Amino acid sequence: xxxLNYGRxxxxxxxxxxxxxALLGVGIPLLISxxxxxxxxxxxxxxxxxxxxxxxxLGVLFVVGAASGTIISIxxxxxxxxxxxxxxxxxxxxxxxxxxxxxxxxxxxGIYLYSWDRFSNKWTHWLCSLPIVLASATSxxxxxxxxxxxxxxxxxxxxxGVVSGINPIKAMFNAATPxxxxxxxxxxxxxxxLAFAGLYAIFxxxxxxxxxxxxxxxxxxxxxxxxxxxxxCATALTGDFSGKYLAKYEPLKLxxxxxxxxxxxxxxxxxxxxxxxxxxxxGEKLDGALRFPxxxxxxxxxxxxxxxxxxxxxxxxxxxxxxxxxxxDFMVFIGIFLTTVPLIFLLLLWKKRQWxxxxxxxxxxxxxxxxxxxxxxxxxxxxxxxxxxYAIRGIMTxxxxxxxxxxxxxxGFIFPLMYLALFIITPWILLRYYKKNKLDLKKNYF
Amino acid sequence: xxxxxxxxxxxxxxxxxxxxxIEFGASVFNIYPELLGDHSKxxxxxxxxxxxxxxxLVFFIVGIFTFFPGSVIYYGTNLMPLLFTALVFAVLxxxxxxxxxxxxxxxxxxxxxxxISRFFFPLILCGFYFYCLTGQLAIIPESFLGLALWLFxxxxxxxxxATFFQYYSGVNLKKYIEKLxxxxxxxxxxxxxxxxxxxxxxxxxxxxxxxxxLVLLISAAGFIWIFYKQKFLHLFLSVCxxxxxxxxxxxxxxxxxxxxxxxxVYSAFTDPAVFKIMMWCLPFGLIVVAxxxxxxxxxxxxxxxxx
Numbered sequence: 001x002x003x004l005n006y007g008r009x010x011x012x013x014x015x016x017x018x019x020x021x022a023l024l025g026v027g028i029p030l031l032i033s034x035x036x037x038x039x040x041x042x043x044x045x046x047x048x049x050x051x052x053x054x055x056x057x058l059g060v061l062f063v064v065g066a067a068s069g070t071i072i073s074i075x076x077x078x079x080x081x082x083x084x085x086x087x088x089x090x091x092x093x094x095x096x097x098x099x100x101x102x103x104x105x106x107x108x109x110g111i112y113l114y115s116w117d118r119f120s121n122k123w124t125h126w127l128c129s130l131p132i133v134l135a136s137a138t139s140x141x142x143x144x145x146x147x148x149x150x151x152x153x154x155x156x157x158x159x160x161g162v163v164s165g166i167n168p169i170k171a172m173f174n175a176a177t178p179x180x181x182x183x184x185x186x187x188x189x190x191x192x193x194l195a196f197a198g199l200y201a202i203f204x205x206x207x208x209x210x211x212x213x214x215x216x217x218x219x220x221x222x223x224x225x226x227x228x229x230x231x232x233c234a235t236a237l238t239g240d241f242s243g244k245y246l247a248k249y250e251p252l253k254l255x256x257x258x259x260x261x262x263x264x265x266x267x268x269x270x271x272x273x274x275x276x277x278x279x280x281x282x283g284e285k286l287d288g289a290l291r292f293p294x295x296x297x298x299x300x301x302x303x304x305x306x307x308x309x310x311x312x313x314x315x316x317x318x319x320x321x322x323x324x325x326x327x328x329d330f331m332v333f334i335g336i337f338l339t340t341v342p343l344i345f346l347l348l349l350w351k352k353r354q355w356x357x358x359x360x361x362x363x364x365x366x367x368x369x370x371x372x373x374x375x376x377x378x379x380x381x382x383x384x385x386x387x388x389x390y391a392i393r394g395i396m397t398x399x400x401x402x403x404x405x406x407x408x409x410x411x412g413f414i415f416p417l418m419y420l421a422l423f424i425i426t427p428w429i430l431l432r433y434y435k436k437n438k439l440d441l442k443k444n445y446f
Numbered sequence: 447x448x449x450x451x452x453x454x455x456x457x458x459x460x461x462x463x464x465x466x467x468i469e470f471g472a473s474v475f476n477i478y479p480e481l482l483g484d485h486s487k488x489x490x491x492x493x494x495x496x497x498x499x500x501x502x503l504v505f506f507i508v509g510i511f512t513f514f515p516g517s518v519i520y521y522g523t524n525l526m527p528l529l530f531t532a533l534v535f536a537v538l539x540x541x542x543x544x545x546x547x548x549x550x551x552x553x554x555x556x557x558x559x560x561x562i563s564r565f566f567f568p569l570i571l572c573g574f575y576f577y578c579l580t581g582q583l584a585i586i587p588e589s590f591l592g593l594a595l596w597l598f599x600x601x602x603x604x605x606x607x608a609t610f611f612q613y614y615s616g617v618n619l620k621k622y623i624e625k626l627x628x629x630x631x632x633x634x635x636x637x638x639x640x641x642x643x644x645x646x647x648x649x650x651x652x653x654x655x656x657x658x659x660l661v662l663l664i665s666a667a668g669f670i671w672i673f674y675k676q677k678f679l680h681l682f683l684s685v686c687x688x689x690x691x692x693x694x695x696x697x698x699x700x701x702x703x704x705x706x707x708x709x710x711v712y713s714a715f716t717d718p719a720v721f722k723i724m725m726w727c728l729p730f731g732l733i734v735v736a737x738x739x740x741x742x743x744x745x746x747x748x749x750x751x752x753x
Contacts, residue, residue: 067540081522088515099508100731107738166717405523411530418537429549
């Protein structure tokens, strides 16, 4: 593997891991905070217990997430120094602000985790969760604006390698920011709550449970599913906006994601299919895909007769790898699945309560809990690989951004090792803790 | 404006040095908990507070590359092996912290690894400073200056942690602090000699030297006086101020260079428009962070808060 691809692999590896920790770090605070709130309002011991128990996991995941975030920030500087030199000038502001958000998150996490019994008024403790929820979401927002800027660089003029007329606010709030930040943050929430539903579905699966435990597990699943449906709808809606954004600002990425060869109106939506090389045309052609007439035009422009640009209106040298089409399909497919499962569950809960917790639906819930993480990863691969060959679209290629230090391959091996260590130790510590501290519903906090 | 930006990010590095040295002390006590008498005190100090330690370092890194993006191409390209080595120790620290405080595992090997990670990370940071001074990379020092930096860093870590735990836990470390103070003075003398030898451009400005020397002298006198008065909070604070004086003197003496001789704070500086907006955001950020930090430290950090 050459240096550049090695660097790419390292960065992809680090981000791939970091996203998992980061999304839980964004999602769990909200879930815990809501759970504690419901517990306090209804004086319900179960919800309160759940928040209490999960605060430990939040602490562990936050520590690991912070560590992997530090790795990423160092790696960005060390592997892509040219990129950081240019980008730091224009998009430094959100990084700077993220520092403050991170600070707030850390401080209140410390308070939250260690002060369950410290305040005489339980509401004071709950109030400490709000800064964590806000700060984790704003952290994600700030960092994602930087990525949005890479997709849609704005707020400066660039000619012959010289940057001028920088407007950091415009750079931060570029056209990609609203859709990308909202879509990803809602997706993190969705993934987290469904992962919880999935996990508690596994617990509920076991036969030997006393009645209290059953009620507890069902309550958690119910709450997670209700939140899941809300976030699934929000993710789908912002996903739709993202499609429209892509059609307008990044048509090449959309064309590649859809495997659309020819520009035109009434464009079909292709699902699946196999790429094969055509002698007469550049690139590869998508064959055997399921086609929905006019649907792509509809998704991209809001009208089934809308005009969508295909790959042929762009220079083949600037095409991203066409396999991102599959990433797109997987992401959308999982997204639909993640909307359906909570919907069915809630309908059953409403109409036929005794069927809501049947084994088949529990199994689907478990699958949904796992597949959410895949959808997030696919989404990120789509947006990152879909921007290739550029690091900053239209401004700087990934090759130009890469370090000139020839030692990347010699030092790079430590990163997968570090992540492997974190990936083994984190679940081990969590399992150990929860095995030691078994669920005890007899303990009443009210 | 540019020197101010450097000092601003350095404040975070300074806080990090103090906090991480305390953490080093804590990691040593974790091996010999019986020294402290009451072990719960140590955990209580460490548990929530330590999570903020690293944020100061992250803030310093963010400060450098957002205020001085022009320097990233040098740091990133040339310092890559150093940064990666530092990361290994940083991750090792996190792993140990997880095992010791979240996993509640009392294993002497893990405690030892924890001490090692806390000890070597600052030494690796010395390599960063060495690069700023000379423009050369050295993970393991081979030159006189590099060794002097390590010696000084070791003295700093030990002195800060000893005085802090003398104050915080009330363990009698006075004999030890006496010896450390002598070591520290020697290390400082060696460091200044080494700097005068290898980086004479630092001492080009006589007036600044005089001022720094004066403040240092007063702090040292204060240290000795407080030591014999046995006011250990003041002792700890005086150590912090001595180290702060040296730290900020060295940084301001190094101005205008960021990395000698190629990069200055002016050449690497970000766009003034960006800096202006950051400075507008700064007070708002601090208004939120400072009271919160105060709340955290008063809830957990201070001695009085034991239930």
